[in-house]
Structures are given as C-alpha cells and as structure tokens.
Amino acid sequence: MTALLDVRGLVVTFPAPGSGLRRRRVHALSGVDLTVRRGQTHGLVGESGSGKSTLARCVLGLQQPDEGSVVFDGTEIVGLRGRALREIRRRIQPVFQDPLGSLDPRWTVGRSVRESLDAFGVGSPLDRDRRVSELLDLVGLSPDHAGRSPAQLSGGQRQRVGIAAALASGPDLIVADEPVSALDVSVQAQILNLVARLQRDLGVAVLFVSHDLGVVEHVSQEVSVMYLGGIVETGGRAELFADPVHPYTRALLDAIPVPEPDARLVHAPLAGDIPSPIDPPSGCRFHPRCPMRADSCSRERPALLPVASHLAAHHVACPVALAARPQAGPSPAQN
C-alpha cells in the first residue's frame, strides 16, 4: 500500500476571464488531497468546473499551485526546476483527449515515438529504433504504422500512438485526461482494454481523468469524485459504486444513462445548475443542490472522513450523510 503520488491541500486559482479590474478569481481547486498507489489505476471523475483537469495539470507539473504539495515517490515536485523536473517528467507522462493535438501532424508516427525516447535519452540511438517497434507492438500497432502520418490513422490508432509515446520514457505514472472521450464506443472499448492491460503487465500507475463514471468504473481500482474544486468522496471501486455515501456521488450515479431500459430514471433528476467556480457557494459547495442539506452545510466546509473503520480507503466529505447511515460493520462506531 505504498503511495506513489501524494497530493496534499492543493489550491489553484486563476484570474477570471473578463473580470478586469474587479480581479475576480476562478477557484479551480480548493484544498485537494489525493493518493495514487503504485501500479494502480485511480479514476478521477467530475463534471465541468470540478477541477479534475487542473489537478491533472498540477501532477504533470504544467500548473503551479497557489498552495499545497505534490509528492511523487518521496520527492516534492511543486517548484521543482531544471534537471530534477526533467527527471520527474520522464517518470510522469501524459495522455490527452485529442491525440491529433499532441502529435505533430508533419511527423511520422515513428518519429513522434522516437522523439520521446530521444528527449529522455533512453538507451543508445540504435536501441531506440528497436524500441520504437517494440512500443508500437505493445500498443497493438504494426511496424509499418511507424511510417504513417497522424492524418492517415483512425482516432483509435492515434490514441494508441499517444499511449506509445507516453510509455517511451518508461514512466511510473501516466496521467490520462479524458483519453477516450473523443472515441466511438466500440473504439473506446479497445483503448480501455489496452490501458488495463498495460497497467497490469507493466505495473504502471494511471491517474485516469474522465467525466464518464461508466468508463472510470471499468478501469479503476480506486475512484475519487470531484465537485467544484474539491473531492467529495474517495474509495475502492467496489465500495464506492456499491455503497456511494455522498449525496452528489449518489446523484451522479443516478444521472448516468445506463443502457438498461429496466433501470430508467424514475424520480426527478438532481435540480439546479453547477455553480460557477468564480463565486462558489460557501461551506459545502454542493449544498445549494443537495437534497440532504442541513443548516450547518452552508457554513462549514466538510472534511473527508472515513466511512467505516474496516474500509480504510473509503472517505466522504459529508457529515450529514455519514450520520444518517445505519451503524453497521464489524467494529462498533465511535461516539
């Protein structure tokens, strides 16, 4: 149970676009804690404005937080520069939603993968040629794909190249931000299978960011749910999906259109819009939409608390929902 990545108290704000002299700020992350274990896939799910992509960018070192720390394998990476930052970047690699945006359109696929090897000085130049073929093979492409340009590939093949390039430097952690959102469902299945296989065979950890709970459920061992800049619930995949505690997690699970006509949404869906992160609600940020809200919810920002003592990983930021739970489990409840 060693943590590969340990994020503590991360705060990120941006100047709000068009706010001029009022200097309003977007509160993208407001004190986020997150742990990714070695060799595991951690799914990060949330809707627009939840801050999931900002969190991913902080882990990749693409965004400096205002406060907080990001510890990767024992090294604080916030504020890291030069050689040390390069070494961390070798070990944490990104996969983005749009492979066309991350591949140079003028380069062949082989050259794009080779570039990653060159940039991090992996092996001797001769080894690298061989390594390009190995990487393409690893992601299910044939050696003759190496000579093609990204435009000659399908969306799924391009994402395979994106993954091969990410694996080139031999990373310990892959940060995948909506890697299958642009793909058709039959192609999406191929990429999800590939990610699962690589995680299993190579032992690489994955921070898998997605708005799609179905996808996250399929690939992850652990899952964190974000809402408006904070994590509202985190836990093992099985507990979180079988026994969601936070009212937002429950609403989110309810809202997913499952492809089963017998599981139609019968009751009215969660009302209201997602508030703006420019001027987020006080206290618990979900309270204006919450069916369980109590008076204290608009005042106090709830901390993540363990759901039950025998489920070490399952935490939820809602004292109201926790108090409403029937007391169960092998160990007697405290208080």
Add this chain to the structure above:
Amino acid sequence: MSGAVLELDDLTVRIPVGGGRWVEAVGGVTLAVGASEIVGLVGESGCGKSTLGGAVMGLLPVGSRVGGQVLLRGYDLRGLGEEGYRKIRGDDIALVSQDPSASLDPTYPVGAQVAEAIRNHRDVSRRTARERAVDLLRLVGIPDPRARYADPPHRFSGGMKQRVVIAAALANDPAVLIADEPTTALDVTIQAQILHLLRDLTVRTGTGVLLITHDLGVVAQVCDRVAVMYAGQVVEQGTVREVFARPLHPYTRALLDSQPAAHHRSGDLPVIPGRVPDLTDPPAGCRFAQRCAQAHDRCATAPPEVRTASGGRVACWLHPAPATAEETR
C-alpha cells in the same frame, strides 16, 4: 404504420464528394415515428444518422440526391424546395442540435428569440407572442421566465440555453422534432434534466421525436423505440425493451457489449474488429459482414432482407424468417 407523424420509406441520400464520386450516406432506410413517441436513432460516427436528420429537415449539402420518401403526416416532403421547407421548418418540423450556443443569436434576448419563432409562422400580435414565449420558457423549466425573458444567451448556462432552444423548437407545436445529440455537450446531471424534460414534453404536446444519439444509455432512458444504424442502414429496429433485452443483429449485440457501464466486472470489454466500409463503394452484401464474427458466405454477396421478428425488424441473414429468429435465441 398508421398514426405516424413521420415516415421514411426506403430513404437514400447520396452526397457528392468530388471527382464524380458519391458517398451513399443513407442507404435505404424505412422508419416511422408516431405522435408522442420518442424513437432513438443510434449509431457511431459516420453511420449517417445526422445525414438522415438533415434529409428530414431539408438541410443537406448542396448537390445531394435523395431517393425514397419522407412523409410528414402523410405528405411527401421531397421536392418541396428551399422555399417550401422554410415554411414548415420551425412550424411542422423543428430541430434541436448539439450546441445550443450555435442555435441562439448571442446578441438578442432569449425570450424575443422564442417569440420570433412564433411570429415567423403565426399571425399573432407581439404581445400574444410574448405571452406565449413566457409560457414556453416556463414549460421548459426556466425559473422566473418573465424576468429572464430579456436576458441574452450568455447569461444562461449550457443546460438552460438548451432549454431555451427546446422552447423555441416547440413554439408552434411541431408534429416532429428532430433532436440531434441534444445532450451530448452537457454534463451528466444536466443531461438527466434535459432528457426528463424531453420525455415529459413529448407526452404533453403529442410531438413525435426522432432522437439522434451515439449513446445507448440515452436511448434506454428516454426512447420508446430504437433504430440501430450502421454504415448508412438501419440494421435493427424495435421497442427499446425488446432490442436491449434480445438484440438480434450482431452489430447491435456488439455495440451493447462494448458499453463499459454494462460490465460491472473487470476484464476485457468485447471489441468490434476492423473498420466501417468505404461508402463511396458500399459492399455488395451485408455492410457489417467484414466485421461480423457470425458472417458466412452469403453475407458477403447478397444484402440481407429486412425481416419482421418479435415485433421489430432486423436485416441479417442469421434471421431469415420470423420463426427461425425466435429459435436462434
């Protein structure tokens, strides 16, 4: 089908791609939508589902050729011409598309846009149109519609904008609403609200909806019937309950199996090998044959006939007659 507000009979759409070549984007689709009914048209990118919607709306690329029939309450829309289409668009048939921002004028109060949709087709006073627009905004769930009437679109969230677009689309009680990926750009909790609204309004207004989507989950949640499209053709159609419980076409089955939400266990998701055929030169036989695990010799050479099976229709050589269709399950 009697009582259908929209009927497509052997609809074919060919779009010029230059060099004298054509893409057969829609290849012989027969489909009906009844009053108060939501029919899901589901398929992956490039299957022709949006082109089919465009053919109904009279919004196809210049030079496209349409064959077969498009019947709106029994009247053939083909040959209507742009002038004729302008009269019925927004009146008898309406469109809600994926991006509400593109459907609304950014500089103009939302209420006035709904009122204008009414006055474009109805000879009513400004005041009457305004009152009706306020009612419509209330109907689609805009809180405090009288106060929000004068707000421009940018004061509304994506979900609220889509509600305004739906209000404008329903302004003249259309017989048919084409909803092309109406919730794809929205967050999942907001999507649930809009789907709920669409289902509620369809029952109340009698409008028949053709809901074009890539998402089988959306179909399962709101549609009464579903048509599954592959490479320009409807391979299977029937009630949502029947098709999801007992998919007959191998493509329908593969599509359902590849949904990650349907698999609560780990393990590999089933995948569909290969790629969609080139529709400038469609295969002679079944268009899915090259990718189908159950294909046999006949599939590659002869297009499967459409057969009626357990209330639905399927185009697959595995189901050559209704009786055997039942036995193969």
